[in-house]
Amino acid sequence: xxxxxxxxxxxxxxxxxxxxxxxxxxxxxxxxxxxxxxxxxxxxxxxxxxxxxxxxxxxxxxxxxxxxxxxxxxxxxxxxxxxxxxxxxxxxxxxxxxxxxxxxxxxxxxxxxxxxxxxxxxxxxxxxxxxxxxxxxxxxxxxxxxxxxxxxxxxxxxxxxxxxxxxxxxxxxxxxxxxxxxxxxxxxxxxxxxxxxxxxxxxxxxxxxxxxxxxxxxxxxxxxxxxxxxxxxxxxxxxxxxxxxxxxxxxxxxxxxxxxxxxxxxxxxxxxxxxxxxxxxxxxxxxxxxxxxxxxxxxxxxxxxxxxxxxxxxxxxxxxxxxxxxxxxxxxxxxxxxxxxxxxxxxxxxxxxxxxxxxxxxxxxxxxxxxxxxxxxxxxxxxxxxxxxxxxxxxxxxxxxxxxxxxxxxxxx
Amino acid sequence: xxxxxxxxxxxxxxxxxxxxxxxxxxxxxxxxxxxxxxxxxxxxxxxxxxxxxxxxxxxxxxxxxxxxxxxxxxxxxxxxxxxxxxxxxxxxxxxxxxxxxxxxxxxxxxxxxxxxxxxxxxxxxxxxxxxxxxxxxxxxxxxxxxxxxxxxxxxxxxxxxxxxxxxxxxxxxxxxxxxxxxxxxxxxxxxxxxxxxxxxxxxxxxxxxxxxxxxxxxxxxxxxxxxxxxxxxxxxxxxxxxxxxxxxxxxxxxxxxxxxxxxxxxxxxxxxxxxxxxxxxxxxxxxxxxxxxxxxxxxxxxxxxxxxxxxxxxxxxxxxxxxxxxxxxxxxxxxxxxxxxxxxxxxxxxxxxxxxxxxxxxxxxx
Ligand SMILES: Cc1cc2nc3c(=O)[nH]c(=O)nc-3n(C[C@H](O)[C@H](O)[C@H](O)COP(=O)(O)OP(=O)(O)OC[C@H]3O[C@@H](n4cnc5c(N)ncnc54)[C@H](O)[C@@H]3O)c2cc1C
Numbered sequence: 001x002x003x004x005x006x007x008x009x010x011x012x013x014x015x016x017x018x019x020x021x022x023x024x025x026x027x028x029x030x031x032x033x034x035x036x037x038x039x040x041x042x043x044x045x046x047x048x049x050x051x052x053x054x055x056x057x058x059x060x061x062x063x064x065x066x067x068x069x070x071x072x073x074x075x076x077x078x079x080x081x082x083x084x085x086x087x088x089x090x091x092x093x094x095x096x097x098x099x100x101x102x103x104x105x106x107x108x109x110x111x112x113x114x115x116x117x118x119x120x121x122x123x124x125x126x127x128x129x130x131x132x133x134x135x136x137x138x139x140x141x142x143x144x145x146x147x148x149x150x151x152x153x154x155x156x157x158x159x160x161x162x163x164x165x166x167x168x169x170x171x172x173x174x175x176x177x178x179x180x181x182x183x184x185x186x187x188x189x190x191x192x193x194x195x196x197x198x199x200x201x202x203x204x205x206x207x208x209x210x211x212x213x214x215x216x217x218x219x220x221x222x223x224x225x226x227x228x229x230x231x232x233x234x235x236x237x238x239x240x241x242x243x244x245x246x247x248x249x250x251x252x253x254x255x256x257x258x259x260x261x262x263x264x265x266x267x268x269x270x271x272x273x274x275x276x277x278x279x280x281x282x283x284x285x286x287x288x289x290x291x292x293x294x295x296x297x298x299x300x301x302x303x304x305x306x307x308x309x310x311x312x313x314x315x316x317x318x319x320x321x322x323x324x325x326x327x328x329x330x331x332x333x334x335x336x337x338x339x340x341x342x343x344x345x346x347x348x349x350x351x352x353x354x355x356x357x358x359x360x361x362x363x364x365x366x367x368x369x370x371x372x373x374x375x376x377x378x379x380x381x382x383x384x385x386x387x388x389x390x391x392x393x394x395x396x397x398x399x400x401x402x403x404x405x406x407x408x409x410x411x412x413x
Numbered sequence: 414x415x416x417x418x419x420x421x422x423x424x425x426x427x428x429x430x431x432x433x434x435x436x437x438x439x440x441x442x443x444x445x446x447x448x449x450x451x452x453x454x455x456x457x458x459x460x461x462x463x464x465x466x467x468x469x470x471x472x473x474x475x476x477x478x479x480x481x482x483x484x485x486x487x488x489x490x491x492x493x494x495x496x497x498x499x500x501x502x503x504x505x506x507x508x509x510x511x512x513x514x515x516x517x518x519x520x521x522x523x524x525x526x527x528x529x530x531x532x533x534x535x536x537x538x539x540x541x542x543x544x545x546x547x548x549x550x551x552x553x554x555x556x557x558x559x560x561x562x563x564x565x566x567x568x569x570x571x572x573x574x575x576x577x578x579x580x581x582x583x584x585x586x587x588x589x590x591x592x593x594x595x596x597x598x599x600x601x602x603x604x605x606x607x608x609x610x611x612x613x614x615x616x617x618x619x620x621x622x623x624x625x626x627x628x629x630x631x632x633x634x635x636x637x638x639x640x641x642x643x644x645x646x647x648x649x650x651x652x653x654x655x656x657x658x659x660x661x662x663x664x665x666x667x668x669x670x671x672x673x674x675x676x677x678x679x680x681x682x683x684x685x686x687x688x689x690x691x692x693x694x695x696x697x698x699x700x701x702x703x704x705x706x707x708x709x710x711x712x713x714x715x716x717x718x719x720x721x722x723x724x725x726x727x728x729x730x731x732x733x734x735x736x737x738x739x740x741x742x743x744x745x746x747x748x749x750x751x752x753x754x755x756x757x758x759x760x761x762x763x764x765x766x767x768x769x770x771x772x773x774x775x776x777x778x779x
Contacts, residue, residue: 001419310414395670
């Protein structure tokens with residue numbers, strides 16, 4: 001068991017550090033450090049433009065998507081090396097995370113199911129941030145119950161014709177491409193009638209409409225499909241095998257999201273180190289210490305669990321569904337931390353103006369963004385189902401639609 | 414980075430597991446819980462034969478010198494089987510105190526006997542009815558004699574020697590006392606298998622452990638190391654309690670279906686699993702810190718202690734819930750895990766104390 005860097009790892013870390021010192025957009029250091037949760041605010045700079053620039057700089061120097069094969073825009077680096085990169089990238093990682101859906105979820109699906117030509121064509125540009133991808137899975141009537149989706153794909157010559165609607169599609173407004181799951185056969189049980197594609201978001205008949213979120217941002221969108229044509233060559237996996245394909249994406253989703261865990265611990269620690277409350281400096285208050293200890297134990301538990309997953313990866317093992325715990329723990333914890341931090345500040349805790357509020361109002365932004373963490377990429381309840389069924393081996397939920405043809409399943413509103 | 418135990422360590426763990434499975438079953442445990450035995454002599458001797466007590470003790474003092482990582486895994490198995498033996502007091506507490514603070518002569522005299530299991534040790538601290546602070550310690554040590562009463566000493570019933578926290582002319586010190594001529598009386602606790610005793614020292618012969626030292630901080634240093642080992646016991650116990658819950662939930666039916674298909678129970682067990690995993694990962698890190706005597710030890714130990722205490726208490730509590738009425742019977746083992754989890758939660762000072770230590774150990778910019 002060893003946690004310190006090996007000689008090679010230390011040298012690699014040093015190399016990254018020097019490169020970042022010389023090449024990172026340091027004019028963004030300040031705004032990135034104080035930027036809220038959710039969409040980032042950069043003092044007048046356009047976040048997407050800055051993110052693309054940083055990704056391009058990294059790609060040109062060979063630091064983008066390190067662990068991908070060289071042919072597809074990466075360096076074939078080991079999992080440990082890419083972890084070291086992530087650690088050293090620090091606040092600038094927030095820029096890179098704007099590509100996480102494409103690089104973390106769409107890319108693994110493309111790597112597994114696209115043709116060699118397609119991989120050569122699309123992956124390097126996805127790695128360099130030149131082209132952005134989104135994930136078109138959820139629909140108004142099917143989120144947790146993804147396999148209940150209704151968007152239709154019908155074969156017409158060498159094309160498929162798509163009609164329907166997706167919703168909650170993060171980043172669709174910035175995306176060149178997307179992976180899309182559709183229903184190709186409504187007469188078989190729901191998991192069997194699905195097929196996966198990737199498509200050009202500029203295709204005729206695609207209509208993207210931003211949705212204003214509860215926290216005021218507009219990160220996600222509705223996407224409408226009106227007779228959109230997709231060539232059969234852009235099908236990922238077999239006809240009717242979309243469910244299996246989607247599992248590749250979803251497993252990587254859990255890894256991608258679980259990989260860079262925000263918990264809110266550093267923010268609350270910084271607050272209570274300074275904040276004065278009735279009993280003195282907050283950090284000296286026993287009730288505060290008790291909560292702080294609990295949150296530290298959780299965040300350190302997540303960090304160490306991630307380290308074990310990386311260690312397993314580096315030995316060639318596949319990290320299992322136990323990685324679902326990352327988002328499950330972090331989501332609720334962020335919400336608790338935000339609530340408690342505001343509580344310590346009395347009514348002033350309600351102030352969301354970053355110019356006035358303590359800690360640039362990051363904790364207030366966390367209060368408003370954290371509910372989404374408990375929903376996106378699998379709700380807390382779905383994650384508990386996964387843990388209890390796939391890790392603990394408990395019986396499946398009773399399903400009212402089991403074995404029923406899709407078009408006979410009862411629907412609500 | 415390599416965040417895993419070696420194959421050798423895991424092999425030893427497996428041997429201990431098999432030994433305990435075959436020799437430390439229901440009957441053995443119940444003979445301590447309900448019979449006259451204060452601990453299982455046969456299990457204790459079996460562990461000695463395998464050299465488990467001496468796992469982390471240097472070979473110069475009669476140990477196996479297999480290191481703390483291996484001892485952590487042994488602790489996990491002992492915790493999983495609720496082994497009714499004085500292992501924790503003797504090895505995590507007495508041995509650690511003597512190794513850290515004792516003189517060369519004391520180490521040579523005591524460690525080989527503790528390593529072989531021939532002698533059982535413990536650490537005697539608590540005197541009053543609250544979480545101990547230095548002022549609570551009124552037992553005195555002067556002119557080679559100990560005087561005072563230690564209210565609750567884990568495995569005090571069978572220990573041959575104790576490291577005792579006592580008041581000396583210049584503050585608190587750790588003192589080494591053979592227990593041949595002291596008065597000891599069994600004291601009932603939430604876990605009757607921990608051999609707890611009240612020990613009265615009346616002009617009992619003793620000697621200072623090592624050179625003159627600050628007893629409270631020497632004890633705290635021992636606690637930090639012991640916390641990691643106890644955390645592995647707690648982890649083992651938590652895991653076993655979750656296994657019991659899952660096993661029962663698959664077999665017990667209500668409303669025409671296995672109770673494990675009810676989402677309320679599935680989610681409860683998912684939460685037990687989450688607590689367990691967090692604790693496990695923190696324990697792994699703490700094991701590394703213990704083995705390497707790393708600067709991070711104080712923080713890593715407190716973190717492992719806090720999350721393993723939480724995990725064991727949660728898993729043992731909700732294991733009873735999953736079992737329904739059966740879980741509240743003396744006959745079923747659920748309460749044994751519940752009892753052990755609540756005793757171990759207190760043995761080095763309670764959760765609040767460790768939460769406080771954790772926060773004190775945080776670096777300034779976390
Ligand atoms: C910020 C944000 C970004 C997102 N980005 C994307 C994206 O880029 N692409 C994409 O495809 N989707 C995206 N989503 C959608 C997300 O995956 C879904 O919202 C999520 O899966 C939940 O589905 P739903 O909204 O339909 O809620 P529902 O599935 O209707 O759930 C409603 C409630 O019912 C509970 N529930 C449902 N089924 C069960 C069950 N079996 N057992 C117990 N409880 C259950 C849920 O836990 C929840 O509490 C995003 C969502 C958010 C909030």
